[in-house]
Amino acid sequence: MSTDTTRSVRTPAAAPRAAAGRRTPPLVLLLPAAAAALIALLPLGYLGVRAMERGWGFAWDIVTEERTLELLGRSLWLTAIVVAGSLLLGISLAWLTVRTDLPGRRAWAVLATLPLAVPSYVAAFTWISAFPSLEGLPGAAITLTFACFPYVFLPVAAVLRGIDPAQEEAARSLGSGAFRTFVRITLPQLRPAAAGGAILVALYVLSDFGSVSITRYDTFTRAIHTSYQASFDRTPAAVLGCVLVVMTVLLVLAENRTRGRAGHARTGRGSARPPVTLRLGHGTGPALGWCAAVAGAAVVFPLATLGYWLTVGNSGFDAEKFWDATLATVTVAAVGAAVTTLLALPVGVLSARYRGRLAGLLEQSVYAGHAVPGITVGLALVFFAVRYAYPVYQELPLLITAYVVLFLPVAVASARAAVLQAPPVLEDVARSLGRRPLQVLREITVPLAAPGIGAGAALTFVVIMKELPATLLLRPTGTDTLATRLWTETGAGAFAGAAPYAAAIVLIAAVPSYLLGRRS
């Protein structure tokens, strides 16, 4: 069997195929990865300082309040629903677009990626304005599920394209039906990718403010925002933030456990045949209906609403402001995506190739800050910058740092998955021929994983474009991104005025989304 290169990242019980040097990572990986982890941990340092300002007792009182537990329950409930929904949508669409003869597969794949380009506050607004009765949990769950399922769709589609069909063919030849084969053979191989996507979804939901504020569903993050609003007191908000971080660590640990023994690198790249395409036959109609329903709800509906606002007319549309904001958005998103991807690479390689406490710890640190709401990350960087990096305060480098902190996990997940798909045996050969770790990285690992790493960069670009809370706090005074303009216009109650900015965010983000979808 050619898929026997199973290698677990951290379970000692896994097949011990670690070659020499696989246990202790080289410094060339370790040091930049440590730097990335430390940057990602900045918010945690800040939260610690602020939460402890009035001692343990005060913090403990907040943690043990009935209200805190209730909010935690609400947040987790919402997260569970959205993760389940995203898995259902993401896996089903990935399978249909990669493994069946669905008409227009390419187009559906692009459409399944596009929801990433719709900011969740815009999506929430369109749903709530059309169906006010969805306020609360239903609205938040619908909005977030449609916003998040591409996080599952993309990695799962990539794996479906990459796995060797031999096992599935064997199962089919032994009499298993298509469905049974999918459940028994394919699904287990999808687990790491789906779990990696699910963790990103979970953390997105835990930290999202846009959609829960518009649908008015009280979650932990909404309470953190309210806490700043209500008491101008940063301590309770920080305590709640710490609880979110603990949740994140637990979730990431749980995800690491599910990775188990699954690996899906192939020893040869060219020798494997493409998987058999399943003929849908009578199922074509329902399958098309399913794809159309998802694309309609997640993409067409918000876009149509935006289109309607655009036609309503735009008094006071300022073309110059619009272009400035567009240029600023593309600039910060491009630089942010490049820096984030660069820092994510060593962490991803470590996590995919090395075992041991250290590699695991570094990867978990990267995730630790990801569930912290943008406002808190913003304040954390204000805190550190005014003390230790005043020259960059309210300048571009600090804003980019915030994006790194917020979105490292997105890039790390992509890099890790891409490296996992590259056969490690080639690296072993290169090492045995005397190449140094850095050379191996440059000549073997990165080129093989390049498409996946590029996809990670594209994904990061898209999510940076939509970021609002940290951008508001850290942008250079007088600089506006499309997201901050959108905030200004909606704040003035001018939804027609906000439409061009929302449309621009979606259109620009559609380019990387399209490229991501094309890969599927």
Next chain:
Amino acid sequence: MRRPLARRATVLGISAALLVPVLAACGSDDKSDKSDKKDGAKAQSADELVIYSGRNEKLISPIIEKLEKATGTKVEVRYGDSAELAAQILEEGKKTKAGLFFSQDAGALGALSNAGLLAKLPEKSLNKVDAAFRGSAGDWAGVSGRSRVIAYNPALAPKAPDSVKDLTKPEWKGKVGYAPTNASFQAFVTGMRVLEGDEATKKWLKDLKANGAKAYDKNGAILDAVDKGEVALGLINHYYWYEKASEVGADKLKAKIHFLPGGDAGALVNVAGVGVLKDGGQSAAAEKAVDYLLSDEAQKYFATETKEYPLVAGVASPVEGLPPLASLKAPKIDLGKLDSLQKTLELIREAGMV
């Protein structure tokens, strides 16, 4: 294969350079408030000013242009949410870049005043504004005011009640609209707590809820509901009615508004206001800006644009049919105390309103 030492050193050196700022950040403690270094505040020339504004750019940018012309100051504005900007200024501490903070409400100014970050304003400016609409420590001043009112539909409520206390009576069962998540409603409840204590306020909220009051999202939605007769009464800010009246014509509007007498909690007048940052290093320019915002020209601008009350004595609002500020019977409270919203939210939650 061992790597050459030189290469190893290079890698180490580069990585160390990457780590230094991070490690420095981690290894230090939070004692900024004890450092009395003033290196943080950028040396601004006397005619440059950074304003942090919690009020929307659409409203503020035209008046800023006028301010620049009038005072010869070059102004940069940083827009955000009032509470978040207050948190940012608290986080910046002595190194704040803000010369002036323009807040949407008194609460955020009260919070900065309590933290000792605001400078006392010159008497000349302070005295322009009634003592009720400025900070008790003289370190912030209101720029425009908004009164809470009861909107009523004369067909369903020929006479609106004179106190919010009456809204819990059986005659108004299921006939009152309110916005529990709206900041203005919450500020009014906070005012009630300051006036009457937590227990009385909690009881009132519970009774209001028990009396079948209908929750809406926004003031505007409440006014529409009153106009359509969905509810008979609504708790809103005064300017929503005047905005709607100028849009559709006062004669087309069925809803009317009632300013409550006798210093009732439901007659609270809250303000948007400004404070000068002690450590912003821009006091001269900031004071000039405060002076301008309290000038007749600026006061008229806000009154016209927002239909709020001008707060400077002697400036009449151009809004038609608006009773003069002096005629209002607002409760006498220190608006700076409206920063204790946390408790208010707890009470609103306990009453099952959100």
